[in-house]
Amino acid sequence: MTDSQTDHKRVLLAAPRGYCAGVDRAVVTVEKALELYGPPVYVRKQIVHNKHVVSTLEKRGAIFVDETDEVPEGATVVFSAHGVAPVVHEEASRLQLKTIDATCPLVTKVHREAVRFAGDDFDILLIGHEGHEEVVGTSGEAPEHITIVDNPDAVEHVTVRDPDKVVWLSQTTLSVDETMETVRRLREKFPNLQDPPSDDICYATQNRQLAVKQMAPDTDLMIVVGSRNSSNSVRLVEVAVEHGAQAGYLVDYADEIDEAWLEGVATVGVTSGASVPEVLVRDVLDWLAARGYADVKPVVAAEESLLFALPMELRKELKARGQSDKMRHDAGSLH
Numbered sequence: 327m328t329d330s331q332t333d334h335k336r337v338l339l340a341a342p343r344g345y346c347a348g349v350d351r352a353v354v355t356v357e358k359a360l361e362l363y364g365p366p367v368y369v370r371k372q373i374v375h376n377k378h379v380v381s382t383l384e385k386r387g388a389i390f391v392d393e394t395d396e397v398p399e400g401a402t403v404v405f406s407a408h409g410v411a412p413v414v415h416e417e418a419s420r421l422q423l424k425t426i427d428a429t430c431p432l433v434t435k436v437h438r439e440a441v442r443f444a445g446d447d448f449d450i451l452l453i454g455h456e457g458h459e460e461v462v463g464t465s466g467e468a469p470e471h472i473t474i475v476d477n478p479d480a481v482e483h484v485t486v487r488d489p490d491k492v493v494w495l496s497q498t499t500l501s502v503d504e505t506m507e508t509v510r511r512l513r514e515k516f517p518n519l520q521d522p523p524s525d526d527i528c529y530a531t532q533n534r535q536l537a538v539k540q541m542a543p544d545t546d547l548m549i550v551v552g553s554r555n556s557s558n559s560v561r562l563v564e565v566a567v568e569h570g571a572q573a574g575y576l577v578d579y580a581d582e583i584d585e586a587w588l589e590g591v592a593t594v595g596v597t598s599g600a601s602v603p604e605v606l607v608r609d610v611l612d613w614l615a616a617r618g619y620a621d622v623k624p625v626v627a628a629e630e631s632l633l634f635a636l637p638m639e640l641r642k643e644l645k646a647r648g649q650s651d652k653m654r655h656d657a658g659s660l661h
Contacts, residue, residue: 336621337614338545339607340537340597342630346530348430349374349601351634352407355428356383358640359404362647368403370394370410371459373428374601375556377578394418402426407601408459409433411466426639432498432528433460437467439522443493444468448520449486451475453508454497458557461497478504481511493520498528499558499600501565502535530600530630531558535565537627538597543570545595547587550576551606552599559599571595579606580613594619 365387409429454461548566552559
């Protein structure tokens, strides 16, 4: 690209981006639990996959643990937005823990589908990344019925007991295109493959990918704000490059951007994963503006207004104490 082509520097800013309803609910759950019970409040796994969110909550008194048995007997523990297997609930009960389940309702929906199809003795092909917390939790609902299919190339190794009783489900944060390619190959192999009752890939993941697809052909550089263990954030970088962006990078913070990335770049796309607070995106926009990219044009792919209520256990406690159970963050929180 010539110098004259980079005279007009601009930013395409994706909408929607950042916090989805499930993440908002999970983060507010930990904040409200800290207000109600005081620190420490234990959280099994990262509440959401974002470095900034986790470190901010740690400063407020949340203690993140990998396993339930790391929580002292009788303490309060919050289960992360990614969901847990039934054995985790059983272990928490044995340890007499006070549990607050912040599993995203859209993940809970997939858990219920798994239980239902397993009850009907289906083989369940769960499209998702082996070892991801959401996949571990869903698999735990019916381990004897579930086979994990990690990507389209894994299809050739899949076997089932009865090709007429097989259904696919998916992790909620996958690439829509790659998932559909996996389903296409599965259906070639198992023509009677059943679909889930409704989309398992969540609305927020789909909307964020849709915005990136719209922006990518006009984008020299795509910056996705998000953490490396965030599946939906990683997918956004992949989707950007697949759909025409010249380059794409994932950063947690603005200071991770390499100025060399901007060489010859006229248009920068900016978006963020579904577990990223808006303050981090604003920092990126400020960083870019300081380097001549002050012209910001929104690219709106969808409007989002969905809100989820806080977990029932928390709402009951808040009501008993005469406190608000409203969902949106107050000023001064993680936003």
